[in-house]
Amino acid sequence: xxxxxxxxxxxxxxxxxxxxxxxxxxxxxxxxxxxxxxxxxxxxxxxxxxxxxxxxxxxxxxxxxxxxxxxxxxxxxxxxxxxxxxxxxxxxxxxxxxxxxxxxxxxxxxxxxxxxxxxxxxxxxxxxxxxx
Numbered sequence: 001x002x003x004x005x006x007x008x009x010x011x012x013x014x015x016x017x018x019x020x021x022x023x024x025x026x027x028x029x030x031x032x033x034x035x036x037x038x039x040x041x042x043x044x045x046x047x048x049x050x051x052x053x054x055x056x057x058x059x060x061x062x063x064x065x066x067x068x069x070x071x072x073x074x075x076x077x078x079x080x081x082x083x084x085x086x087x088x089x090x091x092x093x094x095x096x097x098x099x100x101x102x103x104x105x106x107x108x109x110x111x112x113x114x115x116x117x118x119x120x121x122x123x124x125x126x127x128x129x130x131x132x
Contacts, residue, residue, distance in 0.1 A: 022049065022050070023049055023050060023053045024038075024042070024050045024053060024054070026053065026054065026057045030057075032058050032061070032062040032065070032068045032071075032072070035054045035055075035057050035058045035061075036054070036055070036058060036071060036072065036075060038050075038054045039051045039052075039053075039054030039055045039058070039075055039079075040075070042054060043075075043078075043079055043082070048079060048082075048083055051075075051079050052076065052079060055072045055075045055076045055079065056072075056076070058071075058072035058075075059072045059073070066099065066103060066107060066108055067107070067108050067109055069099075070096055070099055070108050070109070070112045071109070071112065073092045073095060073096055074092065074093075074096055074112050074115055074116060074119075076088075076092050077089045077091075077092030077093045077096070077116065077119050078115075078119060080092065081119055081122055081123065086123045086124060086127035087127055089119060089123055090120070090123050090127060090128055092116075092119075093116040093117075093119045093120045093123075094120070096112055096113070096116040097113065097116050097117065097120070100112075100113045100116075
């Protein structure tokens, strides 16, 4: 009897654990703001797989809006930085800075330029040279 209870508890634990990092179903009617918030919520509970899925959904659905695209790319860069995926973080932050070089003044929220620069400064130098 004790063995059966232990087995059941262990099985339930495995299902709960597997659900924590699963890719979520992306709501079809969610706005870019809602998807970004869902990504941030997922990141807050260390569900990085879900966070990445939400941010990529923003890019796929709303990426034609430069401001939204930059916000989602920044969130991805921040996610990669948190995971120590420095090459991917570098690519995100570099792209954001490049967009700012070519964007019309005021077309992209200036805060993301500063945030991207701060993100770049957090990446160890050895990863910056390999990512270029």
